[in-house]
Every structure is written in C-alpha cells, then in structure tokens.
Amino acid sequence: MVYFTDRLGTIMHPCWAQDCGLKKSWLAVLAISCLSWSGPLWSQEETKEKAGKTEKPEKAEEKGKPEEAKDQKPQADEAAGEEENAEATVDPSVWVLDFDVQKVRTIVLLDGALKGQVYWYMLYTVENKTGEERQAFLSISATSDRNKTYSDVHLPTVERAIEKKVGTKLWGKDDLYEEQKDRNPDDEYYHYTTVKAGEKRGCVAIFNKLDPGANHVNIFVRGLSNDLHLIEKEDGTRIIEERMFALEYNRPSDEYEINLDRFNLKKKEWIKKRTELVIPGD
16 A cells, blocks of 8 residues: 655545645655554644734735635745635545544543543534535544654554543544455555445554643644645645645643643634645655
8 A cells, every 4th residue: 555745744545645746657656554654744833823823915916806626836936835715615626534633631531551642633524415425535533732743643442441431422533444455455445434325433553652831732634635736836836735624722721730621612613735746756
C-alpha cells in the first residue's frame, strides 16, 4: 500500500491523489505500514490566521465576481497553508457528510497496563444525508498553543473504557481495524469506512496524552467530503485544497490537575485548507 505526503507530513490516500488528478506513474511515493502509522497529521503551521479572522479579505477587483471554478489556477500571491470558510457547496459532484461534535473530555484509566494514564477524547456523530453510500477516509488531528500535535490513535482499552463511561457503543479506530480484517491491504479503500445512505454513526476519537500546560486546542476533521483537488501554480508549485471541519477549544491549564474535564468550545466551522504538496525525491 502506498501513500502520498504533503509539505506538512500529511498522509494522503491514493484514492484522494487520483481524485486530485495525480498519477502514480510520475509521483514518487512514500511507503508506510497501514497499521503502524499514528503520527501527527498537521504541524504547528496548521493555524496561521490572525485571531478573530477566518476568511481572507477580498481584493477590490474581485468583489462581485462569481466563484472561480475549482480547477482554475490560483493567483501568484496565494500561499500554501491558507484557510478559508467553506460553508457553501455549489458543485453537484461534491458530497459532504454531516458532522456534529458532542463533547471533548478526558478519561483516567483505573486498571490494567495503562492504569493512571490520562487521555483526552472527542465524541462526535457522522451522518450521511447525501442519498448514496459513501466511502469515508476519516482522519482527525489536533494542535495546541504549546506547539504540540496530536492524532486519533488506536487504543482499544481506552476505547472500551470510554464506551463504559458514556454507556453506549461507539465507532472508533478499533472498529476500523476490525473492518480491515476482511480486506486486501492493496485495496484502494483499505483505510476507508463505508457510511450507508441515511446512517448516523456515534463515534469517538482518542488523542495521545495532552500537554498539561495547554489552554487552547484546535481539532481538524478530514475525509468528510470528496471536495479535494490539486492546484498547479505557474511556478510549478502544487497545492492541495481540501474541505475539513475545524473546532477551537479553550481549557484551564493546570499541570497538577490535568484530568480536569473542562473543554470550552469557542468556534466550529467548515474550512478549506491549502497546503503545498511535496513529492519525495523532488
């Protein structure tokens, strides 16, 4: 199984690459184990916008113009790493799964090999209102104001403890791995999960240990849409633009009380993220 990587270390599934118009024949690829990789998806460069601003201001000459076609080349002054609001979907070929966050909390393991360890997690739902079955490559990551990055990790013991705590079955990384047991690792949809038309799924994302000094956390949910494509600039730079859901949380930091169950939601929104694509070997 092969994957492509962007400038920030983001792992792209080959199906996404094909959707963007990338061809395996001319791209160098990054081979990784489909079960062992659990590193951070985004670097600290993920959120570069100024406080309180979520959209790039329009240029005077651009006001009133219709939205540009999604495959049109960007202007030369566009930079990788930009974010913009992405609430509206006008392209009929683009599908989007509904996402709703329930809560972000911490949990302390009371027994077993992980006894005393504190993990933080997010409960959320994914609902398919598109009218058709969809293959979703869900990928969730986070960053903190302490320059730390986090990813949704596979911890079956923690997942079961959270289910016991909330009193219901949840879909998580352990369930994805169960689905993969009956698949061929070379299948392009090996890392995808099937979300049936009309299905609403309760889910959990478990993150590695939270920095006790963190008081601001950003969470990014990718793979909820096929709205992802390649932009090639005149200087040869390749930019991947994709739709994702972004959440911002504040929390009281206390290195002695890391298990405080307080995450206050500040903002949630759909964004379009642009990152520079780097081909290994270029």
